[in-house]
Amino acid sequence: MFSKNSRYYKVPNVAVSEARRQVLIAKDLRPLPQVTGTFQHLVQSGDRLDHLSYKYYSQPLQWWHICDANPRFLSPLALLDQEVVVTTRFPVTVTDDEVFPSETLLRELYGVLGVEDVQVFDKVEIVPKEQKIGNETILVFEDRHSWDVIVTYNELNVAPETLIQKIEAAHLAVERPVEIRQLGQEIVIPPKVIG
Numbered sequence: 001m002f003s004k005n006s007r008y009y010k011v012p013n014v015a016v017s018e019a020r021r022q023v024l025i026a027k028d029l030r031p032l033p034q035v036t037g038t039f040q041h042l043v044q045s046g047d048r049l050d051h052l053s054y055k056y057y058s059q060p061l062q063w064w065h066i067c068d069a070n071p072r073f074l075s076p077l078a079l080l081d082q083e084v085v086v087t088t089r090f091p092v093t094v095t096d097d098e099v100f101p102s103e104t105l106l107r108e109l110y111g112v113l114g115v116e117d118v119q120v121f122d123k124v125e126i127v128p129k130e131q132k133i134g135n136e137t138i139l140v141f142e143d144r145h146s147w148d149v150i151v152t153y154n155e156l157n158v159a160p161e162t163l164i165q166k167i168e169a170a171h172l173a174v175e176r177p178v179e180i181r182q183l184g185q186e187i188v189i190p191p192k193v194i195g
Contacts, residue, residue: 012028039188085153092148105172
């Protein structure tokens with residue numbers, strides 16, 4: 001079923017029972033090998049795994065070695081920043097009162113079709129402020145809170161503008177969002193595999 005050049009060729013077959021009580025022969029899971037590589041490639045717009053494989057190995061079908069060396073990416077498309085599931089950081093501040101409306105925010109965002117994950121990070125900045133006491137001016141320090149709302153979503157289903165509207169509906173002021181992208185980031189290119 002698999003050619004001798006396939007990464008699945010040496011993976012053992014297993015018998016799998018299916019819903020209709022038939023037994024099917026399938027391949028077992030292929031464990032990721034320990035791959036090390038010291039060479040890094042800077043991801044650029046338009047990169048393709050078969051092109052990178054040809055560039056580094058002179059064989060376009062060996063792209064899966066690059067995927068094995070970068071296991072933090074769940075798909076080859078994510079590795080090259082072409083995934084439809086993206087992550088955006090929305091810096092926010094509270095508009096109405098001092099309490100962060102986490103329950104309202106989560107309800108608003110998770111109610112949007114295409115939102116997969118929402119994380120909120122509190123940032124505290126210590127700010128000096130002058131305060132008058134009688135005739136004297138003293139320096140006091142106050143905590144200034146701001147938050148980062150990091151949303152992972154399918155950009156085929158939802159646009160950042162919709163997410164901004166939902167965040168603002170939770171009584172938060174949204175600053176300029178920042179996409180967390182793979183472009184310009186480094187990926188590992190393992191050494192050429194012989195044999």
